[in-house]
Amino acid sequence: MAKDSSFDVVSEVNFQEMDNAVNQAMKEIEQRYDFKGSKAQITLEKDSVKLNAEDDYKIKALLDILIGKMIKRGISPKALNPGKIENAFNGTLKQNVEIQNGLSKEKAKEITAYIKELKLKVQAQIMDDKVRVSGAKKDDLQLAIQSLKSKDFGIDLQFANLR
Template identity: 30%
Template sequence: MPSFDIISEIDLVEARNAVDNSTRELSTRFDFRGVEASFALKDNIVTMKAESDFQLNQMREMLRANMARRQLDANSLDVKDFDHIGKSVTQELHFKQGIDSQLAKKMVKMIKDSKIKVQASIQGDKLRITGKKRDDLQEVIAFVRSNSEELGQAFQYENFRD
């Protein structure tokens, strides 16, 4: 039976390159001259530090633009709240890796409700889709792509087997 896996992973090398490019851009921008602002990447978490919330918003948009240049989906970022520490403000951005159980259950329900003749099963942090016809599997891929905004995460498709 044909099958494939739906996964959600981000290329950490490209993520590091996007953060490094954002750091370089930060040092050349006129509106950040003389401002204590920085990016730091450690364990799938980008920590941004600046003097105000407005500057952090600009830095986040700068990072999103650099991620787009590196073909990384901005939906893979989980934005946390601002932390005010003294005169500086920090914010953490987490890269989503894998599909958590609640999202996997929601995706399985959506696929079953779509009436496509496939079976979806949760395999750890990925979903395995099996069906009798290859066309049904391709229909599931199109369905998930069309609903990726609602799901709020970037997905990749691998292990397509006939």
């Protein structure tokens, strides 16, 4: 009898590409006329991006520039979870933007429930920050992948380790 095939549903961000996107965004900010003499800054931390600027317009422009650079580097904007714009020191504003890396328990449960609703002959199980989908037929697995791609879960999904 044939061995079960499987794939993993993950949501990962390549941090090297994210670092490159932040660096490119900072270069663009330094060259833009509307940011001349500004204290605008984007900094990448372990699992978030910090935006600092003088006003709301510049904070939103920083986020737009960053998202544009991320798209060019192959990172989905769905990986970002912007927080509230808050007051910082010296009359500047700051915004903390979380980088979603890995599936949360709620999203993993939502994905497994959706796979069960498809009524395909596949099984989905949650494994830490990913969901493993296994089944006897590769055609069923490919149908599951296509169905997951067509539904919007609000996060960027990748499919890895297809065996």
